[in-house]
Amino acid sequence: xxxxxxxxxxxxxxxxxxxxxxxxxxxxxxxxxxxxxxxxxxxxxxxxxxxxxxxxxxxxxxxxxxxxxxxxxxxxxxxxxxxxxxxxxxxxxxxxxxxxxxxxxxxxxxxxxxxxxxxxxxxxxxxxxxxxxxxxxxxxxxxxxxxxxxxxxxxxxxxxxxxxxxxxxxxxxxxxxxxxxxxxxxxxxxxxxxxxxxxxxxxxxxxxxxxxxxxx
Amino acid sequence: xxxxxxxxxxxxxxxxxxxxxxxxxxxxxxxxxxxxxxxxxxxxxxxxxxxxxxxxxxxxxxxxxxxxxxxxxxxxxxxxxxxxxxxxxxxxxxxxxxxxxxxxxxxxxxxxxxxxxxxxxxxxxxxxxxxxxxxxxxxxxxxxxxxxxxxxxxxxxxxxxxxxxxxxxxxxxxxxxxxxxxxxxxxxxxxxxxxxxxxxxxxxxxxxxxxxxxxxxxxxxxxx
Numbered sequence: 001x002x003x004x005x006x007x008x009x010x011x012x013x014x015x016x017x018x019x020x021x022x023x024x025x026x027x028x029x030x031x032x033x034x035x036x037x038x039x040x041x042x043x044x045x046x047x048x049x050x051x052x053x054x055x056x057x058x059x060x061x062x063x064x065x066x067x068x069x070x071x072x073x074x075x076x077x078x079x080x081x082x083x084x085x086x087x088x089x090x091x092x093x094x095x096x097x098x099x100x101x102x103x104x105x106x107x108x109x110x111x112x113x114x115x116x117x118x119x120x121x122x123x124x125x126x127x128x129x130x131x132x133x134x135x136x137x138x139x140x141x142x143x144x145x146x147x148x149x150x151x152x153x154x155x156x157x158x159x160x161x162x163x164x165x166x167x168x169x170x171x172x173x174x175x176x177x178x179x180x181x182x183x184x185x186x187x188x189x190x191x192x193x194x195x196x197x198x199x200x201x202x203x204x205x206x207x208x209x210x211x212x213x214x215x216x
Numbered sequence: 217x218x219x220x221x222x223x224x225x226x227x228x229x230x231x232x233x234x235x236x237x238x239x240x241x242x243x244x245x246x247x248x249x250x251x252x253x254x255x256x257x258x259x260x261x262x263x264x265x266x267x268x269x270x271x272x273x274x275x276x277x278x279x280x281x282x283x284x285x286x287x288x289x290x291x292x293x294x295x296x297x298x299x300x301x302x303x304x305x306x307x308x309x310x311x312x313x314x315x316x317x318x319x320x321x322x323x324x325x326x327x328x329x330x331x332x333x334x335x336x337x338x339x340x341x342x343x344x345x346x347x348x349x350x351x352x353x354x355x356x357x358x359x360x361x362x363x364x365x366x367x368x369x370x371x372x373x374x375x376x377x378x379x380x381x382x383x384x385x386x387x388x389x390x391x392x393x394x395x396x397x398x399x400x401x402x403x404x405x406x407x408x409x410x411x412x413x414x415x416x417x418x419x420x421x422x423x424x425x426x427x428x429x430x431x432x433x434x435x436x437x438x439x440x
Contacts, residue, residue: 015297015301019300019304022299023303023304023307026307027307027311030308031311033315037315037321043320044320045319045323049320170386176389
């Protein structure tokens, strides 16, 4: 009888110990994965994640050919050596792209007058090349005051190149079933080395401009 | 002696194999799992946030639950003992399901095949199966706790999706997000209602009486 008691006690004790050990292991591994999976509880969404990721490792961009509102074709790489602010738009947009256009206008207006196109450029890239013809882009440019030299509106005519560019930027465009698109809108900064180096939210215009000012 | 053990052993093995083949749940679980893995079903269920979160993910976990339930009581008990009892199993299910509730995990599963594979492996193995193993020994109170924990997690998540000022997933529209948010809130209410209803249909005592006796025996062993 006492022997049986002792045996069941040891058995229960071993079971509890095992339970504790496995629980601790599961908790450790599980919270580790959650920590890693949220970049240390900083990024719970894919949008936040791409911003954290870019800050940690500025991303090389693919070689693409753009066509601007004047119909001129040029390589994205032609901007190398200058700071480049990039936003993604489509001109039929009546919601978030309007804010993007306004944001870019504000950024350009807040820059010191002596900063020319040799140090900094802005480009609004359309992901709707079928509808955004140069004529349509000229209209958009006129609406927001994009001059065509410091600030250009451009489309990527080649669909494969457009896909590669959107993927590198981490921009996802989805059909909104009403003839438009929903897309993650943000302010992107490409460094002089041609790498995507920072992504800011639309309501962080001041911080974005300040960052450009620091780098100029 | 070896002559008698041999055939007996063989017969027992055969019986076990038959039991395995006839285990209810294993066939439907495999079938549902294979169906879910087809490109057609994946595209269909991942097209909207609601179907992704509230149909595909629960079904994947459900496959694991069914498969583990099909193991049979004895093997389930052995496996549960080897894993350290219900607590680590519940913890694993909680942590793994939390990961797949992250909006960025949903987005990543859509664009990254490795994440998609991880989703198909971890939901049955780390959420469904451990829950099934832990389910029987949990008792009515434990089950009620798990059930209502799930309901409250869903309600909070649904509310977050509705209250969020921005799009949470890059791959899903705001409309989709709102729809998913309301679906989660309603589902949470439904889960809570179902649990409440079950209290009247099947009172707290019942199928777990033998189980409670085992735990009290263990309790006595502790006090002596």
